[in-house]
Amino acid sequence: MKWFINSMIGYWILLLAISLGAAAVVYEVWLRGNI
Amino acid sequence: MFDFAIAGIQAPLFLLILTGFTVGIVGGFIGVGGGYMVTPALIVFGFPGYMASGIDMTHIAGKGVVSTIRHRQLGNIDWVLGLAMIGGTMLGVEQGVRLLTWTKELGLSGIVLLTASVVIMLVLFVYTQIETAQAHKKMTKMAQEGEKVGRELTVSKGPAFFQRIPLFPIVRCRTAKIVVSMWVIVVVGIVTGILAGFLGVGGGFIRVPALIYIVGASTHIAVGTDLLEIAVSGGYGALRHSMMGNVDMIAVLFMIVGAMFGAQFGSIATAYVRGPAIRYILSYSLVLACVGAFLRLIYMMTGQKYEILSFFAVVFTLGEMLFLCLFIISLVYFSVRYTNGKNVPDWVPALVVAKK
Numbered sequence: 001m002k003w004f005i006n007s008m009i010g011y012w013i014l015l016l017a018i019s020l021g022a023a024a025v026v027y028e029v030w031l032r033g034n035i
Numbered sequence: 036m037f038d039f040a041i042a043g044i045q046a047p048l049f050l051l052i053l054t055g056f057t058v059g060i061v062g063g064f065i066g067v068g069g070g071y072m073v074t075p076a077l078i079v080f081g082f083p084g085y086m087a088s089g090i091d092m093t094h095i096a097g098k099g100v101v102s103t104i105r106h107r108q109l110g111n112i113d114w115v116l117g118l119a120m121i122g123g124t125m126l127g128v129e130q131g132v133r134l135l136t137w138t139k140e141l142g143l144s145g146i147v148l149l150t151a152s153v154v155i156m157l158v159l160f161v162y163t164q165i166e167t168a169q170a171h172k173k174m175t176k177m178a179q180e181g182e183k184v185g186r187e188l189t190v191s192k193g194p195a196f197f198q199r200i201p202l203f204p205i206v207r208c209r210t211a212k213i214v215v216s217m218w219v220i221v222v223v224g225i226v227t228g229i230l231a232g233f234l235g236v237g238g239g240f241i242r243v244p245a246l247i248y249i250v251g252a253s254t255h256i257a258v259g260t261d262l263l264e265i266a267v268s269g270g271y272g273a274l275r276h277s278m279m280g281n282v283d284m285i286a287v288l289f290m291i292v293g294a295m296f297g298a299q300f301g302s303i304a305t306a307y308v309r310g311p312a313i314r315y316i317l318s319y320s321l322v323l324a325c326v327g328a329f330l331r332l333i334y335m336m337t338g339q340k341y342e343i344l345s346f347f348a349v350v351f352t353l354g355e356m357l358f359l360c361l362f363i364i365s366l367v368y369f370s371v372r373y374t375n376g377k378n379v380p381d382w383v384p385a386l387v388v389a390k391k
Contacts, residue, residue: 008382012319015361016354023354027346030047031079 039082041283042090046080048289055094055290057360059297063102064304064363065317066258067239068095068265071152071324073290074235075331075352082286088235089281090290093273095237097287098294099266103259105302111259113210116220116252120260121267123221124238127228128268134233149332152234153325159244160321166191166248167314174311174385186388187253187310194251211252211260223249237265237272240321247314254310262302297360304363307370312386316366320359327351 004010037048054076058069070091077087106112138147169190178184194213202216223245231238239261246257276282305313330348334341369379370387379387 006380008380011365011380011382012362015365016358019358019361020350020354022357023350023352026050026353027079027349030050031081031349 037289039283039286042082042086042286044081044083046082046286050080051286051289052293054356055098055293056297057293057356059098059101059294059299060301060304060363061297061316061320061356061359062095062098062239062265062294063105063262063298063301064258065239065313065320066243066261066265067317067320068099068237068269069239069356070095070236071156071234071240071328072320072352072356075327075348076356077286079349079352082283085281086283089273089276089279090283090286092237092269092276093282093284093287094290094294095265096269096273097291098298099262099269101295102262102298102302103266105299106259106262106305109255109259109302109306110210111255111305112263113208113252113256113260114263115206116208116211116213116246116250116256117260117263119206119217119220120224120242120246121264123224124228124231124242124264124268125271127225127230128232128238129228130225131229131232131234134229135235146332146335148234149328149335152328153332155230155234155241156321156325156328159240160318160325162248163244163314163318163321167311167318170311171315171382171385174309175382178385184309184385186255189247189254189310191248193248197249198251208252211250211256213251215250220250237268239265240317240324243317254313255305258305258313301363304367306388307367308387309385312366315386316359316362319362320355323351323355323358327355 004014036045038045054073058073062069073091074087077090078084170188174184174188197219198213198215200216200219202218204217205214206217207214227238227241227245230241242261243257246252246261247254327348330344330351334344334348366387369383373379373384373387374389
């Protein structure tokens with residue numbers, strides 16, 4: 001976990017994973033029917 | 036879900052406000068309107084394509100005004116530079132729209148647009164990322180050797196070349212502290228305007244790098260001055276879209292509720308960071324938007340058969356806005372920690388300013 005904060009690339013990956021995960025949840029819960 | 040009568044659809048209200056807020060933060064920070072993120076997101080929410088563009092452009096106009104006012108207070112706007120670029124951009128956008136109409140008549144517009152978007156964003160990402168990483172490394176080394184590190188450092192040779200072009204009239208941009216031929220500014224405006232008009236976007240993600248790497252403005256000045264441009268061109272675009280019936284004002288109002296706060300925060304956040312931090316966020320937004328556009332391109336080229344591609348394209352479009360927003364908030368958080376003498380990761384001090 002420390003690598004994900006102390007390294008810039010690791011922090012990038014951590015935030016991207018959180019963001020894409022949240023986006024996938026939002027899509028599944030609220031938006032699936034619109035596509 | 037909220038019933039948008041003009042658009043004729045129901046859409047999740049909190050997502051509209053959240054989109055306005057997150058793209059407001061990003062736009063106020065890196066000097067873009069965010070249309071390349073918002074328009075696909077609005078289509079995903081259920082708005083028809085033409086209305087997504089109209090709503091996006093209108094909300095960008097409002098958000099642009101808020102950001103411009105805040106950046107003016109921060110001293111990030113060069114009026115000479117901004118007004119000279121506006122003239123060139125307006126000319127360029129008109130030509131870009133004609134080019135788009137020509138590709139539409141050839142029946143190629145969808146694929147050509149997406150391919151052009153992917154190529155342009157990829158080229159800008161590669162250049163910005165490499166230059167910023169080199170500037171970041173140099174700043175880190177200067178800090179370790181005890182040298183004073185200023186708010187800005189670029190390693191690009193472009194500005195030195197273009198500022199030496201001796202075409203009359205030469206203008207002195209006092210706030211940006213550059214002396215350059217007016218023709219360089221106008222031509223940059225025309226070329227970026229053509230690209231923006233062709234791609235149907237505000238063009239901030241092209242103009243900000245152009246202002247930094249060709250004209251030679253600092254990143255903060257490039258961001259503030261471009262937002263002035265966006266407020267003007269967004270206002271014109273909003274007027275045209277409204278006249279064509281492409282705007283659901285209720286949707287715009289909800290987006291602006293979020294954008295009002297987001298744009299303020301994003302603009303103020305620039306005062307907590309150095310130039311390379313802003314350029315990093317710009318390059319990340321380019322690469323993520325590029326991936327999203329590439330996935331949509333592959334989905335279209337495979338005859339819309341593979342739903343998984345559409346799913347990933349949507350998730351990337353929504354996730355990108357959240358990612359950039361989280362990164363910007365992190366930079367402000369690390370800046371505050373650094374100012375208070377607390378531990379921060381090693382890559383942070385060269386990117387943030389210790390605000391006293």
